[in-house]
Amino acid sequence: MVGDRPPRQSHPLTISNMIQDDISTLSGESKVMVNTSIKAVQLIMDRKDEHINQLKTEVVTLENRVSQLENQIDDVSQYERRDTVIISGPSIPQETNSESAADVVLDTIRETLKINISRNDINVPHRLGSKTK
Known part of the structure; x- marks a missing residue:
């Protein structure tokens, strides 16, 4: 016990x-x-x-x-x-149905930055945001 x-x-x-x-x-x-x-x-x-x-x-x-x-x-x-660039600001034209994103990028860089680039310098261009109608 x-x-x-x-x-x-x-x-x-x-x-x-x-x-x-x-x-x-x-x-x-x-x-x-x-x-x-x-x-x-x-x-x-x-x-x-x-x-x-x-x-x-x-x-x-x-x-x-x-x-x-x-x-x-x-x-x-x-x-x-690796090669992504985002372009924004008032110099970007309004989106249109018939536009080419590559052309918008080319024109914007040429006019705003005064840099001469070709279409071959752009890999895949995209517009960001919702589409306008």
Whole structure:
């Protein structure tokens, strides 16, 4: 019984030591039941530890994959922005249905900036914003 045992020492004991102290006061049949329960709990804990380690490995793998994908996205974004120029301001003419965005860019740069460029200097021109009707 608990009251019959001497008081525990003040230094911390491991869980195993505490269980062993408690088991020593039990009958033979009770010791078998407790030891069987301890083995079952240990088996469950071992399986959980194994599962946790598998999940940790998966997390590291996924973190690495996310990092790779972020780098790929950054590379693609940099490639797309490599020669992008946005032209805005009052010198941009109003949009018309029959206009060529390339012609608008060429005319604006030639007239406003006084730079002579050709159609071959423009890769893909676009108007930004909603279309006017």
